[in-house]
Amino acid sequence: IFIATTRKRSDDPNKVFDGERSATLNYARVNVTVPPVHETGQIERRSRGKSDDPTKYFMASELVGYDTQPKFSSALNADIAARGGRVMVFVHGYNTGFDDAVYRLTQIVHDSGYPGTPVLFSWASGAKTTDYVYDKESASAARDQLEVTLRMLAQTGARRIDIVAHSMGTWVTMETLRQLAITGDRDLGGKLGDVVLASPDIDVDVFKSQMRRYGKPDKPFILLLSDDDRALRLSGLIAGSRPRVGDYKDAADLATYGVTVVDLSGAKG
Template sequence: MHVKTLLIIALALSMAGCAGRQTEEILGSVVVPTTATEIAGNHSIFIATTRKRSDDPNKVFDGERSATLNYARVSVTVPPVHQAGQIERRSRGTSNDPTKYFMASEVVGYDTQPKFAGALNADIDARGGRVMVFVHGYNTGFDDAVYRLTQIVHDSGYPGTPVLFSWASGAKTTDYVYDKESASAARDQLEVTLRMLAQTGARRIDIVAHSMGTWVTMETLRQLAITGDRDLSGKLGDVVLASPDIDVDVFKSQMRRYGKPDKPFILLLSDDDRALRLSGLIAGSRPRVGDYRDAADLASYGVTVVDLSKEKGSDSFNHTKFADNPALVKMIGQRLREDDGFASDRDVTDRISQLATQ
């Protein structure tokens, strides 16, 4: 067997060793009774997904691909023991206790886009017209994606409407190719979702994408640029690309087609990202944007590069630093709350970089 293949398998197995201990259920059949005063927060997450509905109602959506978008709203409670940057997850065999773990308390499905858009628009109006779209990455189950966005919203103090665009990841480390194809299949549906949001009362639509989700996002923005509506009729706000799992040459091509953005895209990079190292090996040892070391080269395309290499992640893979660092996720939330977003703070790059040394 080729040495590179062995290295890829070894790294994938090491990553898999940290997975599988948590339940994939987002709803529990039996939940420990809890009052509102016993939880730290309750957040409504709106869902647009290319996943199929699961045969297990407690999982809601699985990793299979749907030909059309499915819509839902999930209410998630945050436990009082929550530590910023962490997601307290229930392990298999433990009780569904909202005082200890992130828990979904309610799932509402919408069988048509107009019904979903109506509920979404009401929430957007109630929250001041701000929307944050989160696009997750590779090896991410539906439950993982919902809880990650909930954690980001809670820790950052984001006051607007959170929308999860969840594409059909297989949620297995060995499903990299399947995930990449699922991401490709989801591009048009992300475009549909963004255009739908632009038709609501939203004043500003920010996008936070992670890992392979940044590739879906960039492809969709490229498509919007080709149609002549690259900024969603002026409603596109900040675009934050965390640990981008995109070939550097592909990213440059995407940016050339999109053109220099009116507001520089924010790239959060780290050259010790082991997950991107694996991705690079699979892609023929080609550099990924998320661990690319030539910041000046990327900046010439109209992006702001933030190097988080000195910051330690919560695990050995250093792939989710944007959400793991309590001070960083709070600062991202603070910037997104401003009318001008990241542009409101010219020193934000220096201050985020300073966080990495704390």
């Protein structure tokens, strides 16, 4: 897993990056193993008091940090070339710690059989349910750095860049795509592939405004809805009666903006 993050490096020796914001991007790579007992859709994590056991739990190893973007880009480019030129960028959501984001991307790549290079864009979530406002501000502060990351990927040997974003991560993603559209490079020089927005934590009117500014995409964005998303339920409570995109099921309306809706409510795995 390659990592570009707006989190600060942690002073805690048991952590790599914490929930504090960094003014600049930090780069790293980590290897993660998936246990043979893994069940689709799950993340088997070691509970407190249990010993490390790669046959039972997701395990991270061989963490490598990069002190400059060129060094990171060089390592990334080599991996992209070895995997056929396809990249998946994952932008996590609200209330997500760094380790949680790494393991979630690992699970997505493993379960989907994604053949390309996985890249985690991790913004500075406080990883607490009470930090919703902090997380929203952190997400907003990360927009420019996600743009930097996507442009960097477009300058590598990548032939296709897919984006998967969840919850509040969809806000960061849509704002960044909006910025790219304003600069006249909305599809990253033709390299933008699938854009998947899972349970978007965005006001419906704001989302429509973002899509109008972006323009109808050449390939429809995929919007995944689920009644089981806890983060979205909390967002709904904070937002009051204002609908969120993740709750909005007027597929015909969203289709006019170039969005395909897939309702996963009740689906397992």
